[in-house]
Amino acid sequence: MPGRPRKKRVRAFNEPSGSSNKYSKRGKAQECSICSKTGHNKVRCPNKENQILESITTRPKKLETRRRKNFVGIGCHVDLNSGKTTINPGLASQRVVQEAEQSIPQES
Numbered sequence: 001m002p003g004r005p006r007k008k009r010v011r012a013f014n015e016p017s018g019s020s021n022k023y024s025k026r027g028k029a030q031e032c033s034i035c036s037k038t039g040h041n042k043v044r045c046p047n048k049e050n051q052i053l054e055s056i057t058t059r060p061k062k063l064e065t066r067r068r069k070n071f072v073g074i075g076c077h078v079d080l081n082s083g084k085t086t087i088n089p090g091l092a093s094q095r096v097v098q099e100a101e102q103s104i105p106q107e108s
Contacts, residue, residue, distance in 0.1 A: 032045050034047060034048060
């Protein structure tokens with residue numbers, strides 16, 4: 001529907017409030033994702049500086065990935081020396097379409 005979205009409707013007294021797909025975090029102890037201890041999160045972790053230094057020194061080096069070559073010279077190309085017509089001669093796998101019937105005279 002285009003336009004501004006409707007306001008949430010007011011629920012009846014006997015309807016459950018909120019979504020039935022979500023659980024609340026109420027009553028759950030806060031746990032740090034760095035040291036896995038309760039009572040604080042990773043922003044206020046006392047071991048944060050130690051963990052950062054360890055992660056920098058133990059991080060594996062990223063492997064270089066080979067990049068695919070871009071298409072160079074899209075279209076037909078006639079080689080003057082051999083007289084062959086190729087499609088997209090910039091690729092490593094040069095596909096020969098046809099061989100020329102006559103040799104092209106070279107100027108001296």
